[in-house]
Amino acid sequence: MLPQLAVFFIFEDFYHYHMHRFMHWPPFYKKVHKVHHEYAAPFGIAAEYAHPIETMILGFGTIGGPLIYHALTSYVFKLDDAWGLHLVTMLLWIVLRLFQAIDAHSGYDFPWSLCNWVPFWAGADHHDYHHQAFIGNYASSFRWWDYLFGTDTKYRAYRKRQAEERRKLKMN
Numbered sequence: 001m002l003p004q005l006a007v008f009f010i011f012e013d014f015y016h017y018h019m020h021r022f023m024h025w026p027p028f029y030k031k032v033h034k035v036h037h038e039y040a041a042p043f044g045i046a047a048e049y050a051h052p053i054e055t056m057i058l059g060f061g062t063i064g065g066p067l068i069y070h071a072l073t074s075y076v077f078k079l080d081d082a083w084g085l086h087l088v089t090m091l092l093w094i095v096l097r098l099f100q101a102i103d104a105h106s107g108y109d110f111p112w113s114l115c116n117w118v119p120f121w122a123g124a125d126h127h128d129y130h131h132q133a134f135i136g137n138y139a140s141s142f143r144w145w146d147y148l149f150g151t152d153t154k155y156r157a158y159r160k161r162q163a164e165e166r167r168k169l170k171m172n
Contacts, residue, residue, distance in 0.1 A: 011065035
């Protein structure tokens with residue numbers, strides 16, 4: 001179950017990164033993705049506030065991983081049932097994905113937020129910057145896509161300035 005969930009998260013995040021970045025292409029942003037960005041300071045349930053077209057496009061990232069996994073294990077490689085996709089795994093995946101989306105839009109990194117335990121997990125701070133700046137930080141779960149494709153440089157500079165300001169305040 002855990003390896004399947006890890007594969008689903010990686011697939012969803014890779015897909016989400018690229019589709020989310022595409023949604024910031026001006027013609028698409030203006031007509032579709034702008035709905036989601038009505039909240040510059042998002043809150044949990046705003047994660048699901050989006051244009052229906054955006055919901056369909058990004059929703060494929062959530063169901064696409066399990067669908068592709070099932071197709072590969074059942075029909076392409078014809079693996080036995082031990083490799084199959086169990087209903088409980090699918091339900092847990094949906095719950096975890098929803099938790100991740102709400103957590104990233106909560107505006108707060110809770111003590112139980114994965115960004116406190118997994119160094120490459122994005123978290124609320126990472127996504128809040130995206131809603132403030134309207135550019136960069138496109139990944140939903142893992143920071144590595146933004147780092148790899150160079151779409152977090154302004155965020156990293158922003159965090160560096162914040163750290164410097166905190167350091168100066170402590171000195172006074």
